[in-house]
Amino acid sequence: MYWRLTTSLLGRGVPRPRMIPTGLRAGSGGCSRWEEEKTADGVKWTQLEHRGPYFAPLYEPLPDDVQFYYDGKPLKLSLATEEIATFYAKMLDHEYTTKEIFQNNFFNDWRKEMTPQEQKIIKHLDKCDFREIHKYFVDKNEARKALPKEEKQKLKEAADKIQEEYGYCILDGHREKIGNFKTEPPGLFRGRGDHPKMGMLKKRIMPEDVIINCSKDSKIPEPPAGHKWKEVRFDNTVTWLASWTENIQNSLKYIMLNPSSKLKGEKDWQKYEVARKLKDVVHKIRAQYQADWKSKEMKKRQRAVALYFIDKLALRAGNEKEEGETADTVGCCSLRVEHIKLHPKLDGQEHVVEFDFLGKDSIRYYNKVSVEKPVFKNLQLFMKNKDPGDDLFDRLTTVILNKHLQNLMNGLTAKVFRTYNASITLQEQLKALTNPEDSVAGKLLSYNRANRAVAILCNHQRSTPKTFEKSMQNLQSKIDAKKQQLEEAEKELKKAEDEFEETKDAKAEANIRKKKKLLERLKEQLAKLNVQATDKEENKQIALGTSKLNYLDPRISIACEVFTALIQADEKRWGRGWHWRPLSCWQLKKCKTWSWTRFVLGKPIKWKRKSI
DNA sequence: CTTAGCACTTAGGAGCTCCTAC
DNA sequence: GTAGGAGCTCCTAAGTGCTAAG
CATH class of the missing domain: 1.10.10.41 (Yeast DNA topoisomerase - domain 1)
Structure with missing residues (x-):
């Protein structure tokens, strides 16, 4: 049985969950407790108390001898x-x-x-x-x-004290961790990509710049001595504790809660619930946009082709942005003619669209995709008589698209497709790649490969780590050494067998068993190293973290046998109760918040890691 | 409709911590 | 006990999407 919980959470033909406790069942409507608590009027809390931001330390002048x-x-x-x-x-x-x-x-x-x-x-x-x-x-x-x-320890203690004092707030009677409780220190702006404002001076944030948000009857945070807050407000329809305007883009920065908080966790859970809802209507939506490819209205055709890209390629929506204020990056709706090339035939495929543009964070999106003929014809039409710098979808904006999506399903926006397609891809890949007979290392490789498929879909890249080549070499020499040991062990075994042939005594027989055991162990170790090497190489330029953190419904991971196997392997090693190793921090964080997943294995999990 | 403002999520890189292997 | 590196948290930039005003 592949699915421990048999919850095909986002897939078709949902098998019924077996082990989710009643009342916490996520099948149809999800967690009723949270739904009940959701208020319609946008109220996010009734009590909020905190110490205000921790300010970046003042400038310490250079010693005289530094010139x-x-x-x-x-x-x-x-x-x-x-x-x-x-x-x-x-x-x-x-x-x-x-x-x-x-x-x-x-x-x-x-x-x-x-x-x-x-x-x-x-x-x-x-x-x-x-x-x-x-x-x-x-x-x-x-x-x-x-x-x-000891000195380091002292420094750490001082940092811990600050974290203890400023790093938490009280929200509706619960002590919650704050995500970023320090103001951003002054420095030079580091934009990403070709940012026109890189190098500009980011000014020091003073209490006079800061708006405090808390509840009226709470202990209102004291500004640092001799200073005043810009404003103190009591707005319980927002989740931030403090805010200021930064001077580079003139935009607001916020102090908000850590992802482990109830407030953030519930929001996260809701996001996946919307994605699961899309699962039920996505076929209808796909049928409709395919029909719209042939619409008489140009506007509809553009909408339909753009939505197709968003769905098939997991492109971002692509809001308009002010020219010259930021790096020149685009998403789907803001694609320009220069960002795609049409190839009627390419490498044995028909109707190939070649994408080449810079997306969020100036990460390059490069892809060659064979598309349906009507899409291809439409693209030719959209590009006709346009300059390279003109908008590909000149009749479409994200506002128009999202309005349309809202009509198709409550809560549906362009970004939901990314969440949905990411999670469903993980689930399908896990199903296709994992095999109950695999070793734990093999299962982990499969999981990483499934994760990788999602990261590739979402174009989550990273620069090759600086130490990559070296650590790869190290791993290779380890593999070589292990191979040699293995050969050695094989010879030894042979020798032992020969000896037994001659003597037929019990001691020699025991020796054979010993050598066989060693050989087995070495083989296992070698296999593990090989898996590691494959994993590492495949992972060179792909960032798995972003999808894990933001796109993959943790319930899929939890329900998957890979984790069951890892937990079991760990129990062997660490004894019962130590479940923190296979469930890495990102999952723990979510699981702690999503209390029902504590029952993944049909029994409560003890959480031992202190940082959680 | 357009635009600006706001609140929130998503993103990659820096840097730190802790584990492992020697 | 120490070097190296995996995997984490921290940091903050850069997106999305909604609302309200004109």
Whole structure:
């Protein structure tokens, strides 16, 4: 039996769950307790008490012997100017500082903060020498790492104390962990991709910038001595505890709860419930957009083709963004003619669309997809008489698309397709890849492969880790060594067998058994290493974390035999009750919040890991 | 309809911690 | 006991999607 709980959570032909306790059954409507608690008027809490944000430490001036040089001569900077100089100095060995936009933005903003005298002297960035400052911080960092154990312990205790004091709030009588309780320290803006604002000065957040949100009757947080809050409000229709406006994009930043909190957990659960609801209507929706490919209205055709991409390729919606304010990235609705190429025939396939564009975080999306003929014809039509820089779907926006989706299913938006397709892919892949007879290592490989299929679908990439080549080599030499040991063991066994042939005594027989056992163990170890190597290589440029955290319904993982096997293997090793190893933190977090999954194995799981 | 503002989720990289293998 | 590395948390940027105003 593959599914321990036989819950085909998002799939077709749902087999009935067997082991979910009544009252917690997630089959039809999900967890009724949470649904009951949901209020229609948007109220998110009735009580909220916290200490306010923890402010980034004030600037500590450089020691006198650490100098800044301009045009080869030492120059003592004013405090404010010096602080900004250290931001740049710290980044000296980062690629950012080699980029012209970064340098220009930095220099512009830096000059604005200089005294008039400094402005008169410091006119060119290339005459600035930050190297001594850079070295100072590198050394400081080294020194911190080399600190004796007790000193490190002291630092950790101090950090823990701050976490203890500022890192939690009381929400409706429960102590909940805050996600980001510290204000963002000042520094230079690090945008992703070709960001026009990279290098700009990110200003220090002061209490006077901060809006506090809490309940009226709670102990209102004290601003740091000599300071005032910008505002204190009591808005229980939002979930944030504090907010401020950042100066780069002029957008709001929030202090919110940790994902382990009830508030976030429920939201997460709801998200997957909406995705499960889509499962029931997705066939109808697909049939409809296929019909709409032939609509007389251009608007409908564009909507239908875009939705097809969102569904088939898991593209993001693609909201419009202000030009020149951010990196030039697109999603589905904002695709431009230059982002696709049409090939009537390519590599033995027909109607191939070649996608090449930068998506969120300037991650490249490159894909060649064979599409249905009407889609291909429509794309040709949409591209006719357009320039490369024109919108592919000129009659479509995310607002139009989402309005349409809302009519098809309550709560349906473009992003739900990503969640749905990610989770259903995990489930289907697990079903296709895992085999009950596999070893635990094999099962884990299968799980990772299923996870990987999702990450590829969602285009979750990472840069190859810096240490990849080296650690791969290390692994390979381990494999080689193991192979040699194995050969050795085979010879030994042969020898032992020969000896038994000759002597026929019990001692020799025992020796054979011993050698056989060793051989078995080595074989197992080798297999495990080989699996590891395969996994590592396949995983080189793919990020699994994002899909695990945001797209995969944890109930699918929990219900899957891979985890049952891992838990059993672990019990052998750690004794009963130690279930934290196979269920990694991301799952634990979700499981703790989704209380019903504590009954995955038909019995409550003891949670032992202290960080949870 | 368009635009701006707001609140929230999703994202990759940095850096830290703790385990494992030597 | 220590080096190396996997896997985690932290950080904060960059998306989505909704609402309200004009």
